[in-house]
Amino acid sequence: MKKMIYGVVCVVFLSFLSACGGGADEAEQENATTEEQAGDEQKQTTDVAEGEALYKQSCSSCHGGDLVSGGAPDLNKVGSTYSKDEILGIIENGKGNMPAGILTGDDAAAVASWLAEKK
Structure with missing residues (x-):
């Protein structure tokens, strides 16, 4: 009996949630698009700052805090040689003496974005 009551409560709750959706008019859609674009710009700014901080934390010991004074290859103009994806x-994946996996996922992407701007 408890399972049946639980099932009915769940169905009612899900029906309530789906009924709350409703369609947005054009003004609401445009506003949402503008907010998404502003959010993307904010994220890019955050990614660049985060990329620099992650570089200093994980990469500067080999490549140098100024991108040139370490024992590893200089990175001060790496964006003119390689794309962000490269x-x-x-x-x-590493390259040469650089081991793979020092940074991964979003951290690696943030550093790649920051370095790609170095031209």
């Missing part, structure tokens, strides 16, 4: 591949 840099990401190097970060994730």
Whole structure:
């Protein structure tokens, strides 16, 4: 009996949630699009700052805090040689003496974005 009551409560709750959706008019859709674009710009700014911080934490010991004074290859103009995706591949898979997996996922992507701007 408890299972049947639980099932009915769940169905009623889900029906309530689906009824709350409703369609948005054009003004609401435009406002949502503008907010998404502003959010994307904010995320890009955050990614760049995060990329620099992650570089300093995980990469600067080999490549140098100024991108040139470490024992590893200089990165001060790496964006003119490699695309963001190529840099990401190097970060994730390693290259030469650089081991794979020092950074992964969003962290690797943030550093790749930041380094891709170095031209």
